[in-house]
Each structure stands twice: as C-alpha cells, then as structure tokens.
Amino acid sequence: MDMKRIRAGQLEIAYLEAGAASGPPVVLLHGFPYDVHAMTEAGRMLAASGHRVLIPWLRGYGPTRFLDDATPRSGEQAALGADLLAFLEALDLPPAVLAGYDWGGRAACIVAALRPERVRGLVSGGSGYNIQNIAAASAPATPEAEHRWWYQYYFHGERGRAGLTRNRRDLCRLLWKLWSPDWDFDDATFARTAAAFDNPDFVEVVLHSYRHRYALVAGDPAHAAIEQRLAAQPPITVPAIVLQGGSDGVDPPEGRDGDRRQFQGPWSYEVLPGIGHNIPQEAPAAFARAVAELARR
Numbered sequence: 001m002d003m004k005r006i007r008a009g010q011l012e013i014a015y016l017e018a019g020a021a022s023g024p025p026v027v028l029l030h031g032f033p034y035d036v037h038a039m040t041e042a043g044r045m046l047a048a049s050g051h052r053v054l055i056p057w058l059r060g061y062g063p064t065r066f067l068d069d070a071t072p073r074s075g076e077q078a079a080l081g082a083d084l085l086a087f088l089e090a091l092d093l094p095p096a097v098l099a100g101y102d103w104g105g106r107a108a109c110i111v112a113a114l115r116p117e118r119v120r121g122l123v124s125g126g127s128g129y130n131i132q133n134i135a136a137a138s139a140p141a142t143p144e145a146e147h148r149w150w151y152q153y154y155f156h157g158e159r160g161r162a163g164l165t166r167n168r169r170d171l172c173r174l175l176w177k178l179w180s181p182d183w184d185f186d187d188a189t190f191a192r193t194a195a196a197f198d199n200p201d202f203v204e205v206v207l208h209s210y211r212h213r214y215a216l217v218a219g220d221p222a223h224a225a226i227e228q229r230l231a232a233q234p235p236i237t238v239p240a241i242v243l244q245g246g247s248d249g250v251d252p253p254e255g256r257d258g259d260r261r262q263f264q265g266p267w268s269y270e271v272l273p274g275i276g277h278n279i280p281q282e283a284p285a286a287f288a289r290a291v292a293e294l295a296r297r
Helices: 040-048 077-090 102-114 143-148 150-154 158-179 187-198 202-212 221-230 284-296
Strands: 002-008 011-018 025-029 052-056 096-101 119-125 240-245 267-272
Touching (some): 011 077, 025 040, 025 077, 025 284, 040 052, 040 284, 077 102, 077 221, 102 119, 102 221, 143 150, 150 158, 158 202, 187 202, 267 284
Parallel strands (some): 025 052, 025 096, 119 240, 240 267
Antiparallel strands (some): 002 011
16 A cells, blocks of 8 residues: 555645555544554555555554644544544545544544545444544443443543653553454554554544544634534435444443434444454454445446
C-alpha cells in the first residue's frame, strides 16, 4: 500500500491507498487505540477484488497533522465527522462505502447520517448507531457497563492525562487485551500500531474526546453546527451492515442491535463469535466481505 497525504479541512491527513483508481471507493476507518494497521489485511483483500481502498490515520494518530497550531485539539464526534467529510471532498470521491469501528465507526455514521449523498453504504463495527447522545451522557449505565468504561473516567482527570502521557503504550496494550480477550496478538503487531500514539497531538485529542462526550469540556466552535445536528440523533438511511464481536470486552453484544430503530434503510446485523473489539484486524475476511457486499449494491 502507498502512503499519501492530502490537505483536508483542519488537517493534513496521511492515508494508505491500494487498488485500482477506477474501482468503487471504500474508506476504512480505525478506532481508539488502534491505527491503519487494523485495516491493512481487509484492505488488501478489497484491493485484490477491484476496489479503491483508502485508509486514513485519524486526527491525533500517526503522521496525520493539524495545519494550524491554533486549532483546538478536539476529539469530539463532530470533528471526526468533519474530518472524514473533508477527506472525501478533497479526494473528490464518488459515493463511497464507509467502514469503521469505535472512533472511525462514529465518523462513518455521522457522514452517513448527515450527508447520505456521499455514502454508498455503511459498515459499522460494534454498537451500530455510533453517534453519541451527549445530552443523556450523565445518566448512569448498568454497573457492568460502568466497570467496562473505567478508562473513560480515568481520562476525565489530570491523573489520567499524566498516565496517558507517561504510559500510553502500556495503557493501550492493556485495553487491547481487555477488549479482545480471545485475540492472541504478538509484540510486533502491537508495536506497529503503537508508533501511531507518538503523534504530538495524541494525548490532547484523546482526552478531549472522552471529556467532551460527557459534556465536561466545550467543543471546537468550528464544529458547533454539526454537534447541534447530531444532538437530534439523526437516522441513517443508507444501506448498512452492523458487525459486532461476540467476545468484545468493552461493547459486548446484547443478542440483537438495540439501535435498529436508528437505521431506516436496508440493514443487517451479525455477531462474530470469538472476535473482540478490533473487528477488522481480528476478522479481516468478514469485514472485507461486508464492505464488498455494499459496494456491489
């Protein structure tokens, strides 16, 4: 895969590209705490079957950089959605299949909901409808869920800032183990991705993300209009496939997708047994198959 860069919105986005330039475009989007290596195997499969594959590093990861030192290092959902839309527009892509999980899945859901004319289909890993309801974020969840989300509360304080700054690799490796208990990844696999956490904006973007979603900090004013639209929890009307890991340690399946009502177009849901949170890297063939199915529609 070739690494390229393009100026898009607030960023110079670094991304991997593979496949035929004339093929149907698919954009694969990683989450926290992962990077483009979560998508490379699925991306190779898709490129080999004729797709144009684009895999960007999100803001705060790897070689992606902010264009202006004065831009807030926001990790809010609206910023992720704005980055993805700017990326699609900068490349002048026709309607693309967007596929992601965690932060990347959130960006994909946002663009699918707000700009469906840019989206051919959506593959959403994990909880499906991945747009935050910030107004309801203060309501307590079950004790089991609160326990799984300990890292989010850790990031709310300055102890968490110091811990993420000092121990980012050990902390992120711990999350990999907790979230994908059946995935036997090796040191080299983790090290390839962990280099992306050395981005100078990683800590600030991560902290802002986990504080903003609980309304603890203000967002970037540049994205306020998008956040206002997301507060209405807009439906997703494009064709969608939801994949959930049966062994996901942070977002376990409930036997069905409780967010089905938010999908108003063609929709399917599948639980992948033995797969954890990092679906595309743990089950690249299943992930690629879902993307290809939507690209054919």
